[in-house]
Amino acid sequence: MILLAVDTSSIGSEVWMAVVTCFAAIFTQNILLSYFLGMCSFISVSREVKTAVGLGAAVVFVMTATTVLNWMAYWWVLVPLNLEFYKYILFIIIIAAFVQLIEMMIDRYSPALYQSLGIFLPLITVNCAILGAVLWMVIREYSLIVTVGFGFGSGVGWMMAIVAMAGIRQRIDESKIPAGLRGPGITLIIAGIMALAFVGFTGVLQ
């Protein structure tokens, strides 16, 4: 990886790398369009731009927060104790508990936000994109600061993809689509074409 070759000796370059990683997670390594993670909600909740924005915002928030939390749990608890093999279980427990806690808090303190964002939170608990981002952060051995950028970028990338998809689907709502392709079928094809377009970003960071 080219990104990892950047000198990480000072905080300044750490932050710079976080920014670059964030950018990469949005465009060149979009978690949805390059790795096809989080497809189920991507297909089922992309009928309307408004709901797509709500779900997307929830994903950005949860992804950023859980990658950071899980980074701490992994590097500060599991690695010192040589229990890395527990990471899958621990990551899932932490994600689930965190999402529940946040849902409770939003429900209590901001009913308006709960209306637009909170109702999507339970959907996200089992979203594979969240776990995927967390596992990547471990595999690629990001530092804490870079992890923040990576989690945020992955979320924004996912949000961008689903909002774009919802926009396209709203537009083709009236189109005559062959019966066998209606719904998920055409959505997958659109996702494929969008993914091809995103390949065009690959060269940007080199």
Next chain:
Amino acid sequence: MIEFVFSVLLLSGIAAGLAMILVISEKVIQNYGPCKITLNKGKKELTVEGGKPLLTTLKEQKIFLPSACGGRGTCGVCKCKVLNGAGPLLPTETPYMDDKERKEGVRLACQVKVRNDMEIEIPAFLFAIQQYQAKLAAVEDLTYDMKRFRFELLGPETMDFVAGQYVQITCPAYKKGVDEVSRAYSIASDPKDTHFVELIVRRVPNGICTTWLFDYLKVGQPVQLTGPYGEFRMSDTQAPMIFIAGGSGMAPFVSILHQMRHVGSTRKADYFFGGNSVRDLCLGQQMAEFEKAIPSFTFHPVVARPHPEDNWTGQTGLVTEAVKRQYSDLSGHEGYLCGSPGMIDASIKVLVGLGMPQDKVYYDKFA
């Protein structure tokens, strides 16, 4: 070995710790403190603990909004006006509201949570609805899948209801995996017989409440009822009436016939009872007694598909066909229907087709 035990302990410890955080924060965060609910512009004020749906909160305060599904947001019966403090309309409520109701602030009480002080408006008669402690006094088999349950009211000891109204019965969590639910059943007893309430219930395969009534509840055991609810009743006119109901839809009509007998009514009434086969017919003897006591009343059992061995000599086919055979013009009649939505919609079509004005068709749909 030690490593193994340690790692398992650590993982369970983390999980338990997270669970603990959740439990504690639920106690702290979901604690809305006391909230004030103002009913009908100050007619009544309640101070309640927030955090629960409005329907259950009111129920705890002995105000019983009708609800057929037991608070799952599937029946749309527990509507009430919320003037203040409910927040925006939820996606779970919109299917049950028309534009007028949206403007007036009508909400589903089971979906709206009490989070702060609220101002609501409920129909005045709901204040008259009470909760009754009762016990099962008798059970009578009517058909292979229908029973008549007789409940004795213990506290309060009498219920004043209008023939045609219904009660809700609270079905407890009688076995694992079943939560407490309430179900609505029309009253089938004599309105004069105020110390007792009778219900006619048809067994629903795997139904939560009917399974409890049929298989678990024993004579002498306590039950909880609330009521009386509902606007289904005889009109004040003298127009001839046509009753259509099959199965447990019979209940309100039994009650109405009791009432007609008491007042010595001479109003014309024809009851068309529809059953699939002869074994679905019931209460024939009681109907014969009503026919004797109320000269203007006639009972017409109709069997859709009689078996040859039943030797059925009465009317056959659908109940709506029997109505069509007997009448050509119903413009002066009133229709009273009770049963499943499908049966009611089909009957309304036929009655209106025969000239009955739409607003003269009264019905009680089983949700």
